[in-house]
Amino acid sequence: MSLLKVDGVTKRFRGLVAVDTVSLDVEKGAIFAVIGPNGAGKTTLFNLIAGVYACDGGAIHFDGARIDGLAPDAVCAFGLARTFQIVRPFPGLTVHENVAIGALLRQADPQAAFAAAEEVLRKLDLWDRRAQVASSLTLPDRKRLEVARALATKPKLLLLDEVMAGLRPTETDRMVEILRMINRDEGVTIVLIEHVMRAVMALADQVHVLNHGASIAEGSPREVTRHPQVIASYLGAEALG
């Protein structure tokens, strides 16, 4: 059953077509990757799904309801949480408060929200940092905090925008492990934008490739990495370094 259905969405920034009639179909329980070169429109696509931008065309359905045109907070309340590529913690608040605020979406009582946040923080290896102010965290910890805060809203689907970027290989492996656990144990469907191919290969059931705003391929990781157009526009360039 499809949980997220993106139907030919388009987004223009003045002259530039950042997302050009892109369609996705994300199965419930899947880990779905969106890849593509810089400026391909991946983040813009996320912003369309999360309600930050209005679509210039197309429709988005989530869990049976049409969500395009909804505000970001309404989309999140529907069970679709996102992280920001350029991390946006609540800088002056502690790690625990950051995540508890996420948990408050499903929890009227702050005490209970802090308890729920503890669970999430332990899952993401951030419990030791709970009393630290978010602005004092290192980048890898901030990335983890992004995931933790989004996860605390108890989403059905997580949109993760390059949460591995800037992580060392061991940290990447740990994040892969955590995401797999979230997906398997909690049944959270994951859509991730990622440049770290190692992580994409390890995690994704399905990969969608964007280039200049348009979809150029979709399939299993193995299929996609053999696709000539993908090699030409993205992987090849990276392989050649």
Added chain:
Amino acid sequence: MRREHLLLGLLAAALLALPLALDRYQTSVLVLVFLSAYVGQAWNVMMGFAGLLSLGHALYVGLGAYVSAALFVHFGVSPLIGLLAAVAVCVGVAMAIGALSFQFRIEGVYFALLTIAFAEVARIGFDHLKWTGGAGGLFLPVAGSDGQWWNLRGGPLFFYYVALAMAAAAFALCAALRRSKLGYQWLAVREDAEAARAVGIDVTRARMSAVVVSAAMSALGGVVHVFYYNNVFSAQIFDMTRSIDIMLAPIIGGIGTLFGPILGAFILVPLGEGLIFATQALGVNAPGAKAVFFGLALMIIIFLAPNGIWPSLRKRLGIGEAKP
């Protein structure tokens, strides 16, 4: 937490007994301290909690004063009832300002400018409103009503306890709000509105509630202000300097903290009073001398405690604030 509660208990006991040791003038200074702490607390809800800079907060104090005073003068309505009308008017105006700004995405300094604009409009408007005495001001009858506490009639001692209760209640209310779901939503919006939206917070609703709570609190400040002074002049009550005075205590004490507005008021009000005496005693009669010294003192305080006095004091005392 224990240590804080103990400190609070001692402070409360001391403040209840304090008037025994004070003369009329000293008591009246403390009335100003408590009223300043009270309104500062209200301002802090918007700026300190929700990150909304109100530079025209005198608007709500002034409206509260005028509404309750006019109802009392014209219809003999007790200020306890007039307060309800004052709160209603202030909340209505606050919602209008909020709707206007949040609808048209007026944020940051532009929002602050809008708050000044509204205060100025009120100042000029009440200058011309005959029903409230126009520029000549509105005066409350004083004679023959002593001891009518339900009409807020009384001397400095009476207002000492009224203002003390208000300051304490505002503190308790803000402490409760700060720990509530709404309080955390305010902090999130203050820190990063976009990120707040992404975790499901209705930013407009959160901001609107901060404006409404702050305006409603300020209305009571205005009611007590006018019944204490027995007069109100639009040129004074809505003036920009009044708005600045309202902000100074929480800024100096520590924006976004619970003790900041109280501490700031305890420092600034006596400082202002002391400077009046000092300049007189020194024979400095130049106009604005007091303001210059006051400004110098502010600069020194801000230099020594750039985030406000309470945060640096708290660190030294080793106590926390508002952690679950």
